[in-house]
Structure formats: C-alpha cells, structure tokens
Amino acid sequence: MDAKRLEHFRQRLLAELRRHTENAQHNQADALEIAMADGVKDAADLSFQDVEQEIEYRLSERESSFVSEIKEALRRIEEGRYGICENCGKPISERRLEAMPTARYDADCQALIEAQRGPEETPTL
Template identity: 35%
Template sequence: MSTQEVPMNNSPFSSEEINHFEELLKEERKESKHKINEFKERLKELEDKLDNTNSSAAHHQGNIGSSEEEREKYYSLISKEEEKLEEIEEALLRMENGDYGICTSTGKPIKKERLKVKPHAKYSIEAVRAANTT
C-alpha cells in the first residue's frame, strides 16, 4: 500500500509511522502463519504416531495420557496463534480505515510504545488496566 493510499482521518500517526507499523504487522502475520503450519505438522505427526498400532508399548496408559496432553497443547497453541492472526488482520483493516492506533474501547490514541511491542493492539494500556480492575 503506498503512502497516499493510507487514510489518516483518525489515526494519531504520520504516514511514515503507519508504514512502519504496517511492515511490523505483515511480518507478524507471516510468522503467525508459519507457526500455525508448524504446529499443525507436529500435531499430525503426533496423531499419526497415536494411530500406529504396531507397538503395544506405544499404547501404554501413561504414554497415551502424555500423548493426549501434548495433543491438547498443540490444539491450544494453534488456537492462540489463530486468534493473534485474526487480531493482526483486524489491525490491518483498522489501518485501511484510518483508525489504526485508536483504542476500540475508549476512542483515545494507543501509545506508540505499546504498538511497538504489540502492533496489533486494539486497546490502550489504560483500557486494559480498567478492564482488569472490574
């Protein structure tokens, strides 16, 4: 997206800053997709191993319990990474709409320092703190 295409109607950031955050978001999106694929591959390997009935030792109660726990871990990791990917896509959409960097709860600007750490943040730290105290 060129600098001229980025609407700046509500965002507290300059075109340069928006471009910087857009690159961060795109890199995070790429990493999240890679992680999801990696977790799915590991999960498939684990499930293939569980389906293997060649060894009775592989089906010992303790092994089955450990494998089930590991399987649940991968499902959880995939779910969390998919949630993050969705938040990244939402942040890119807010960027297109000119609302990037605006807290979706309070309507106030999100501090640049917070977005540097979590460029897909949709809440200001103040909104997060307020939500945690209620």
C-alpha cells in the same frame, strides 16, 4: 498518525503474521504425523475430519489468538482506525504501539477494562 508511521506498524504486523503462520503450518505437519502414528496405518485411512480435529487440538489457543489479534490490527489499518482507542476514541501512544502493535486501547482504558474483567492474557509480540 502519518502514513509513514502507519506503514511501519503495518510491516511489523505483517512480519509477525508470517512468523505465526509458519508456526501454525509447522503444527499442521506435526498433527498429520501424530494422527498417522496414532494407530492409523496410512494417510489414506484418515478422514479429513480426523486431521482437522487434530490440527485444531494441536494449534494452541495462544497461537491462534495471536494470529487473530494481528489480523484484526491489520484490518484496523485498512479501515483507518489503527492506533485509536476502541473505548474512548483517543489516540494510543506510539510508544505503546511499539511495545504492542496489536493494542486496541490506550493504557488508561486497558487498565480499566482489565480491572473490570480481571486480567486477561494479552499477546505480546
């Protein structure tokens, strides 16, 4: 993949990361409010651990898996491994990457892996 295409995907991933990080921050503010409304009189009474636990609980599994998928994809760009199937080493089609910029496998390997593991929830951007 040439540098221009790579940059295109990098920008898309960064935009997604920003979007999801904003969601996470929003959840964090909600979590604090809920923890405070939850019988605790004021924020000073909340231990840091309470808040952390609440945030963890509120931050949906789906949301945090989105974020880690995106970070992984950005790391692959940095390391020059982006767009290469992690299973067979063949290039992943750009059409597939357009549809799913976080794709780790080409369509063949993805199907193979899903058949072995059972369907897995794949984040779609």
